[in-house]
Amino acid sequence: MSALNHGWKMVMFGEVVKNANFVERDPEANGIERIVGLEHIDPENLHIRRWNTIKDGTSFTRKFVPGQTLFGKRRAYQRKVAYAEFEGICSGDILTFEPKDNKVLLPELLSFICQSNAFLDHALGTSAGSLSPRTSWKALKDFQFPLPPLDEQKRIAEILWAADEAAEAYESVLLNIERAIDVYSDKCFLL
Known part of the structure; x- marks a missing residue:
């Protein structure tokens, strides 16, 4: 292994990150909508664009709360990692990570660490099960990174x-270009 840059240190994921595991039994009464x-987290995209509602x-x-990193522990090869920009309730197949101390690890960087090839390789290597392999917090907390x-x-x-x-x-x-092409094509072929 090569030497670390000045000021960098090797840490275990569990030393600087916690699996928040907040429980909310009555989300509607507490204003969570x-x-x-897992179906709402797009692979390799840190933004949550879709969700269901409490209704x-x-x-x-x-x-989960804003600033946490959501990590899909089931089928980790799908690379489902998201940065929470709002409060909500999530599946038990999603782990909710946050730094133990924001003066040691920035929440804004944590999602990128979880999206790294090294972290995802570790998650895949620690997954168990054949049909729907899952990793666990216990296995992920041993991941080492600079x-x-x-x-x-x-x-x-x-x-x-x-x-x-x-x-x-x-x-x-690109999406707007595709839409424009579709509209133009429709008009051309209707004439």
Whole structure:
């Protein structure tokens, strides 16, 4: 293994991250409206764009809050990781991570760590089951990774979120182009 940059240190995931595991038994009474299942988290996309509502009904009780990282522990090869931008209830097949101390690990960087090939390889390597393999918090907390100092974390997170924003804008432009092509094609073939 190569030497770490100055100020960086090797840490175990469980040393700096906790699996929040908040329980909410009466989400409607507490003003929680959104329910997120694995089907609502798109592979390799940190944004949650779809969800069900409490009115749709749910048996889920795991609560998540803004700033947490949601990680799909079932079929980790699907690479389902999301950064929570709102409060909600999620499936038991989703782990809810947050830094133990925001002065050691920034929440804005945690999602990218969980989306890294090294973390996902560890999750796959620790998954058990043939039909619907799952990893566990117990296995994930042993993942080791290099942690930069806080000022570098901030810089890295800003760069990664800017890249994410650019990719989102690019996807939006492509979608608008596809829609324009569809409209134009429809008009051309109707004549």
